[in-house]
Amino acid sequence: MADSSWIPYLLCLIPLLPLAAAGVTALSNPSHRRLASGLTIGSLSIAFILALVLFIQVVGAGSGEGGEVFRRSFNFTWFEFGASSLRLGLLLDPLNAGMLVMVSFVGLLICIFSVGYMQEDANFARFFGFLALFSFAMLGLLVANSLLLLFICWELVGLASYLLIGFWYQKPAAVAASRKAFITTRIGDLGLFLGMIWLYSESGTLLFYDGGAGLLEASTLAHLTTTLTVGGMALSTATALLLFCGAAGKSGQFPLHVWLPDAMEGPTPVSALIHAATMVAAGVFLVARAFPLFAASTDPEVISTALQVVTWVGAVTAVFAACIAVAQTDIKRILAFSTISQLGYMMLALGLGGISAGMFHLIAHAFFKALLFLGAGSVIHGCHEVQDIRQMGGLRRKMPLTFAVYAVGMMALSGFPFLFSGFWSKEEILHLAQVWPVSSLPFYLALFGAFLTAFYMTRQMIYVFFGNYRGSHSPHESPRVMTVPLMLLASGAVLLSLIATPAWAWFHHFIQGGPTHFELAAIFEGWGLMLLSIVLVGSGVGIGWWLYGRRALTVVGADALEQKVPRLYQALAQRLYIDEFYEATVIRLQRLLAQVAEVLERRVWAGAVTLVAAVCRGVSCLSRSIDRNFFNRGFDQGCTSLRGSGGRVARWQNGDIQTYLGWVGSGVVLLLIFFAWL
Amino acid sequence: MLPTETHPQTQRNRPALNFAARRPWSTLALLIAAVLVVGAGVLFLLNLKAPGLLTGAVVAAMGDPGQAPLILKAGLLHYLETAWSCAPWMLELTSIFIVIGTLLSVFGVIFALTSLVERKMLARIQNRFGPNRAGPWGLFQPLADAIKMLTKEDIVPTGADKVLHLLAPITMLVPALLVLAILPYGPGMVPVELGVGILFFFALGATTEVGVFMAGWGSNNKYSLLGAMRSIAQMISYEIPLFLAALAVVMLSGSLSPDAIVSAQDGYVFSFVPHWFVFTPWGFAGFLLFFTAALAESNRSPFDLPEGESELVAGHMTEYSGFKYAVFFMAEYIGLFAICGFAVTLFLGGWHAPLPWLEWIPGYLWFFIKLYALVLLAIWVRGTVPRMRGDHLMGFAWKFMIPMGFAVILAAAVWHYAGGGVPGWLASAVIVLMPYLALGRVVAIQYPASRRVYRFSES
Amino acid sequence: MNSLFEIIAFLLIGSLTLGAAVAAVGLRDTVHCGLSLAVVFVGVAGLYLLLDAEFIGFIQLLVYVGAVAVLVMFVILITRPEDGVIQQPDRRRQKLPGALIAAGIFLVTYGAIMQSPSLRRDVPEPAALSIRAVGEALVSGHLLPLMAIGVLLTTALIGAALFAMEGEDGK
């Protein structure tokens, strides 16, 4: 495996396989259900194996000497126009190798799960087609070495999410949700697009790594940081912020998070795959990929404003989403808000400079969030499409396997100590937040977020699994095809913690380069912080059990928390009226603009057009009348008079030579008179 | 003769000018007056232009008998001038009248004589005596005719054009008389010395046709009109050969005046053959041509188809009677005399004597002798040669006479430029003979000689 | 042109010609017109004699009186309608324009003559028109016209004959 010439083939093969699967299922007969699912699962499994091979290759190559990270970039010219040409490229480095493995593995599991879940659905084949398309887009996004290729795949991912959210197009809610998701992500993408163009115009290239001339390489970065733009802001910061808009839109950060809860209208595997593990992670991946751009600043000590912005946005989103999650009653909505807050944590980690922390939290979160969603899915499947947690309860007896797996996911998410990956990743983030020089507020926000996470997860567990069944249906355990992926995910959530403990920070060094060595003692390095977080988690669980565990929950009655702080609860239930706020401002403005445009359209342009039409018609009938009256009649008049005079003259020529001679004679006389007497 | 029933419309609706019908004497007087006036007028005009004998009181050798008339005239004029001391123009007038008078009287006498002689000769030819009742040998016959003509009632057909009827005889007689004025009767005895005498002759010859037409048309008779048409056609077609023959002579003599032509024929060859043109080959042919054309011109003998007694009675003169007919008759004869006189001047050497030693006889006598010889010839021809058929008459003129005329001119030219020697003679003789031979052949082919077949009587 | 005779002669012949001309124009019976035309020609010939152009005068006599007048007579006879009298519609009205134009031309030329300088020139002595000179001029200087006239005459006459003859075969 010495030479790396075969790497580019693998790199481009990984995305193309799912694309091929999508193509075939799209063209094939929708009734071939087995063909669609088989193809998709097959292509994803091969992609997973190839990803593993590449992962081993990257790990095998090691970090090389001097902490240099393994990086291979393969660029090719897409098309040429005039002197310049547009170049795209593929890239392999530890960051996307890990992601590739995670995405393909999780995707594979979800596909297997959805075979069971979507069994009764009529558009089975179409669902798998869309999944394959989504996988192609996500994998393509990961391997992209050029911002343009990334952007293309980014859009395709948005398209896939739109298609999958609106899969059950008969439900108007689903259609509205898909449209809302698509539009809000588009708003973010606009920022990304502007940033891309700006970068291209400034640096002349869109490739990340191009043998020194790439976007993220030192020379270009130096150029970008030195040039100042409006408001004295460094160019790199400005473009970074624009790219972050795109990331915020896609990952559902604070201003643009409204679409994620509504996206739950789609089928549960979709929510699991897209709105938990992969797509939402794309934003974080983008920030990680473009981290050098974000971090670029004139003097190394000062943390670039871009990173600060990312940090603040991340922290705020984490706390904000967690608060709302507390007051939700729909099982998938709670998980949606928890995803938003966890993404906030990832952005926070990246903002603080910890790429490996952020990435590790992302991968871990992918596993246990996918697990939770699929668990919820099997719960819903079991309760026959009931999603309201108040109508559930006591399911641990009816669905013991799902309960066990769901519990593992819950504990990983809320960060139970030591055993679960969630704890270690959160630990690292808190550690970074603690040492952040700028301000310590994000640290406290993070702590409060962790507490809230623990609280709403226990509330959900109690509502769903403890107490007695309050629903009308008879819940039943999901079939093995659904529970096996759950178990795999659960084991994944647990085993991942091994590679990121301070004792053996392998993942950290894998991502950020540097030698890795195993020493068990280092596990207690930041013990103070670990103790604090353990206390927080414990109190969260306790309060949760105290509020909900002790008395029988009722379907219609007020929530326990609601009884304590009813107005705050209602606000949180209504998602802090963000939607209404948007509705009131942006949408109304939009509608106003629409009306103005419509008025403008009908009054001004329509008027202008009709005016022009009227003028034309007027001119034409004017010319017609002129033509008819003036020319025709005049001409006819002329002809008749001519003919008349012609007739009169003709009468003179009557063949009588004597009259002729008479005229000649008189002519002669006149001439003679004229000349004689002249 | 029944009065011709005339179509009602043809009745002229204007007052008939018929004074002539009722008062014969007045018409007679009118006729004579008209003739005299017109003749005198024209002579005046001519005289003004070419003072000739009429006014010229030229007195050549007094004693020369040839000049007798001149001498007489001069003497008379001298007498008038001295005795009656008339004004010069008076003298001029009288001299003109003297000449006119002599001319008229001489030709009047000849006319009378000829009418008798013609009838006598014809009779002799037809083996009978001819008029011998009126006077010895019928000498007073002309007088008798004259009296008859005068006393006869002058009948004018109804519906006839009175004016034309009256004018016709005048327009026939006047040109005939006028032509006499230019004939050179003797040396220096040319009444009017005209440079274009020949042309004058032909011009007046042409005017007779108008007279014939008037006669034909004025008598309101289809046959007379038809006769007039025929005679006019004949006269016109024979005028051309006449002209051609004269042309040959004019060409050689180099001048149109008769006097010059006569003087060109002076002198003798081989001391006894006179220089007359007739003794030259082309001259002889030309003379023959001229003489036959002359007969045709004056509607006589073989060519008198229109007036032939057996054809249209008197042709255009049928409706005439009395003195008008006499005038016509006179016009015809004087026309004959004139044309013969012309032939004499052109071909027979005018007043030159045929033989040198006969020159003592005065020139004018020679002129009249030759003239009368031709007249007798004409009468002789009339008696012997049968009348020609209408189309033959015309054909003969156009198909033979005119080509012959051209041949004569050609022969004359050859003769002239060949210098009159023997070769010239031979060449012109040949050229002249050619047409005759051709005519001979044509006639032989078209009308082969064959025994006469009597269809109604057994042979 | 000054002797008494010539004046008298001129007056006589002039009046004769004019009278004949008026007759030719005015008379009703075409035959009379034809004859008066002949008289006019004779009159004109006389005028030529007065103008010392005997040769031309006699040519005129020969050609016009001899041939043309007779020809006119012939045609008049042939084309007379059977009823003999030519219907003359009321001619008074139509005559007016013709008369006016003729009078106009006469007056105009009369005026021109009166104004022209020819009045004042003296009368040159009569130059005899010698036939020889005319002949030579014809043959030498004017040979071409002579030939042309020859050709013209032949063609014209042949044509005229053809026209007349055509009638023969009853077409």
Added chain:
Amino acid sequence: MIGLPLFLILSTMLFSLGLFAVLTRRSAILLLIGVELMLAAANLNFIAFWRFGPNPAAMTGALFVLFSIAVAAAEAAVGLSLILVIYRHLRSTNPKEVNSLHG
């Protein structure tokens, strides 16, 4: 004194008479007569000018008349024969009726 003007006036009279004849007479032949009159008038003019002209030696006037007479004769011949044909065709010599080119 018989001078040039008198002759010219005489010829003009003749000419206008001829023109009058041509313009008013109803028979084709009389038209021809009119034309002949006019021609005679013209010839008279020529001879008059020749006689009273400055250069009687030059024979042009006389010659001109000679040719004119010849041409007039030819013209008369043709004209008359035409009239003959027309008469034979149209049975009338009234120029008013001879006004169409066909037939």
